[in-house]
Amino acid sequence: MAQTLKDLEVQYVKVFINSIQELNIVDTGSVFYELARWDASIATYFIVTNCLGISVIERCGGDDQKKRILPDCILMKKSICFGLTEPNNGSDATGLQSTAKKVEGGFVLNGQKRWIGNGTFADYIIIWARNVDEGNKIQGFVVEKGSSGLKTSKIENKFSIRMVQKYNFLLLMLYSADIELKDVFVPYHNRLEKALDFASGANNILKHSRIQVAWLAAGVGAGAVEAAHRYSLERKQFGKPIASFQASQEKLASMISSVNAMILTCHRVSLLYQRGKASMGQIAMAKAYCTKTSRQVCSLARELCGGNGILLENHVMKQFMDMEGIHTYEGTYDINNLVGAREITGIAAFR
Known part of the structure; x- marks a missing residue:
């Protein structure tokens, strides 16, 4: 039975990989968002x-x-x-x-x-x-x-x-x-025939994948919010759920607003990309904004869960730690923002 289940699971992943080849960047971004809500x-x-x-x-x-x-x-x-x-x-x-x-x-x-x-x-x-x-x-x-x-x-x-x-x-x-x-x-x-230099090779790929990382960051933040929301309804202090306190509600509203802003940012830059109008600077700033914002969301979610927030069983700590890696890979926050600022000012802050 275990072997049969494992075979079915592997087959499911194969179907998934095959299917996302046919989707546009908004569709695939949405898939990565949903996956990241569960596990980055x-x-x-x-x-x-x-x-x-x-x-x-x-x-x-x-x-x-x-x-x-x-x-x-x-x-x-x-x-x-x-x-x-x-x-x-x-x-x-x-x-x-x-x-x-x-x-x-x-x-x-x-x-x-x-x-x-x-x-x-x-x-x-x-x-x-x-x-x-x-x-x-x-x-x-x-x-x-x-x-x-x-x-x-x-x-x-x-x-x-x-x-x-x-x-x-x-x-x-x-x-x-x-x-x-x-x-x-x-x-x-x-040797890759069409990767003649950095621009036509690695940079061309990063322009596409960096959008997906922004979607992933939004998904991680959403997962942290869901875990914190669930915990706040179950955890009782002073005779009532901590979700009933103003401080907790303010944190939840702030986190959800941030997740919505990330989703809109990802959706907008994805549509621009599909139309061939997204610049590397726009994509870089979207990635930087989403990882910074999701990092803040995960921090608030961990805070809302109090001491229990550092336990992996409550999920927010895992999202919190995963965001540290995502904030850095595919270009650090600082470098991505400087790529955007280079387009805004016409001046390169680095070589």
Whole structure:
């Protein structure tokens, strides 16, 4: 019976992955919002797989690459991840130190990557590196699991966005990985054909995925509000539910207003994106606003639950911790706001 249930769960996830390929960005954002209300790790897993993995091959790969890689990834026969961030290059994504050098039959990659979601088990790791033979342009290379010179290891002691064992339908854990590349050979047919530089490659993908992270942040906030609301109706102090006190009601109203504002922000920037009118600055500011606001919502939700709010069983603490990771990944709050301000002022505050 257990094996049968597990098979059904895996089949459900495969259907889910396949179905979201057909949705527009408002639809998929709504899906990630709903997933994040329940668990940010699950939502992050699907964003990495879909928006930072499958979408890269779909947008930056050639016809042969799409035929070879996409079917198995969509059906979840194989997994895929996105390797951009490095130990010494987080916000400075254009300053990557990983390199690719042409050799007979392909390229040799050297470098390190860090905080790579799904990187410990992915069958395909999309590595962004400088092609030293083409003016150090940042290009994409598909490194296959088991390649000689490739080493992946789990980053220990991470307390945000942890996928726990009970979510066994994915048959995996959402580990962030350290990746080391020492003379890793990548054949010519595994260089992404349409990722000619940072703008046409990695940045093109981030413009799409960053909107989904904003939706995810809104969902995490909504989940925290729901948990706090439920607790406030059940928890009694001074002979009545704490939901009856003015301070508690003010917190609930404030949190719900913030969630509504995040949803409207996500919806607006998604519609602009669908019409081809959303700039990177608008998208970056939407992500920054939603993660900052959701962080505040989670803090209020934890506060409303008092001492019991730090217990995982009341859910708000998990949302609180998960938001710390979301506030930083896909560009920190500060960098995303500066990307927006660069468009507003015409002056770049960083290189």
